[in-house]
Amino acid sequence: MTHLVVTLIAPDRPGLVEGIAQCIAQHQGNWLDSRMARMDGQFAGIVRIAVAPEHRDGLSQALRALERLGISLQIADSGQPPSQEVRELRLALVGNDRPGIIRDITRRLAELSVNLESLETEVQPAPMSGEPLFYARALLALPASLSQAHLQERLEELADELMVELTVPR
16 A cells, blocks of 8 residues: 545535545545644645555546645655654643744744644634634654653743744643
8 A cells, every 4th residue: 555645625515535535545545644623714724545556646637626626735745753762742822922932932842852742722812802812732753862851941941032822732
């Protein structure tokens, strides 16, 4: 089996995912992992598909044909798993919303060679004041050479600078 990773975006409408799933099934693909969401009238997602090598090109062509229905797609072969041993760690952040929070956090993570495995963000009104609060949840992959204590220290420094609350389990 080979694996394809497909990213997609389209105006949201009922039956959109079913049409994609139907295309995959008709061309002997197996829908494995996915992350999808509706956001501001658009539907976006990423899907990992297993397919036998002899059906790969046919499936790819059929998926690309969905573009005539207004679905923008990117198709890529699966990448290689990390070559080094990593540990997973969850991170949560909350703070007053302002531009640059994700840029600053991801810059610090990159400086420490931490990979971002997944990221979810949202802005919601604060319970009492109604002011916009920025929430982020991330799954991180730490290289074996980085201690959790050092990561915690560097993130706490940044949290103080950004005036946000960062939570990393000990």
